Amino acid sequence: MNPIYRALYEIQEFVLLSVKSLGNLFRGPRYFQDTFQQMDTVGVSSMTIIVLTGFFTGGVLALQSSKSLQSFGAVNLTGQLVALSLIRELGPVLTALMIAGRVGSGIASELGSMVVTEQVDAMRALGTDPTKKLVTPRMVACTTMVPLLTVLADLFGLIGGWIVAFYTLRLNTNLYWNTALRSVQYSDVLEGLIKPIVFGFIIGMVGCYAGLRTRGGTRGVGQSTTQAVVFASILVIISDFFLSKIVLEFRL
């Protein structure tokens, strides 16, 4: 098939799967137990890496920004810079990239293995729609858990920034938290929550799509896993640009 037609075909199939997966929310049967299980896998099991990512990102933000701020005599604003950078941009994007690596790959390899061992066909033969049983619970889990993990990353990022500001920059604790929390507007929080919802949806759907499109045995599973991480990461970064643009345009 012509590469352009192939790309268009893949986009069409991805969109159709996404629409079907969303449509399943309004049509039974609903797999609540599978959804909660996936939420546990995506959310609870990812907490450690998200806490570490957020904490050290906040720390390094404080460290790096202090140099620039010092030259303007504005080192007091370290808290503000850490808070805004984390909540509006770095928290959602870094959380999404970590989840794409950890969860997106896991979803693709799990579903890919099920495809090559005919378990997905067996599921269909036993009267179950795999998009309802496998795709929608994962999509819902990613869409709901990535925003929560982002809040966690933001929180621990602020703590990381505070530890660096307090022990390295000798900044007053009250000053750090006051500038940090006062600078954050309602629109910043909204932006910081809308983005991870979209990112979570992308990660879940790309992982499921890559997994269900697996062909060619264990080698195919490996390829699907790589594709899931690469495409989810790229789509997260691209959509981040457009979401930022939309938010800035409409001053959400």
Next chain:
Amino acid sequence: MSVIRFDSVTKTFNGTPVLRQFSMDIDKASMRVLLGGSGTGKSTILRIVLGLIKPDRGQVYVLGRDITRLEEDELMPIREKIGVVFQAGALFDSLSVGENVAYRLREQGELSEGEIEETVESFLGFVGLQDTFDKLPADLSGGMRRRVAIARALVGHPEVMLYDEPTAGLDPITSRTIIELVMRLRDLREVTSIFVTNDLHAVHTLASERTVAEADGEVRFERLTAGDDNRTRIMMLEKGSVLMEGTEREFHDSANPYIREFLD
């Protein structure tokens, strides 16, 4: 009355024809054994019967209904009447044996947990694997996995059974156990079936023996004699077309070079 009917079905994958103008008619309680080399379209036929893939041209009728262009949701009630045993069993590896067999019942949600457990135990008993209820598929041998797959397929009392090389790679004793299960379903429960295989020993057993239930409930297998109603017909495929269809005798007597090579 035919339970499964293919009418001039053609299917192509990536430009390669897998089935060409393929036609087949299977009556109730009879068995069609599909033989042929790799890539001759045997497994594709099973997938088309299940509605997992759609033919490019032609019509497919299953249990009196034209399924050729049915949507996934419309296929579900038909699939409930079909049991399938995939090549390697295709058991859900994250579920226990009991959960695998109970899968369809839990999906239907019509029975209580107690009734489901009782039903699962009776089906596992039928395939001789009562003690494996809590085991994971990974803990079972290849033959046991296929027997569990048969038990899973039987839940819901299917009118049609599809077997995709269920004896491939198994030792003769395990293979015989599975063939006996298949014959019991064919002869005692009158299940219509398609049996895909390249195992000529299995073909011979299926075509030359039948199951008899004694008055005391015991089951025995006896050789068919001339004049007995032989429900098993053999169909040899080559490049997606029917090369030969008939009894085992006709198959062995065929002078076709491809069949001779296959038999030798």
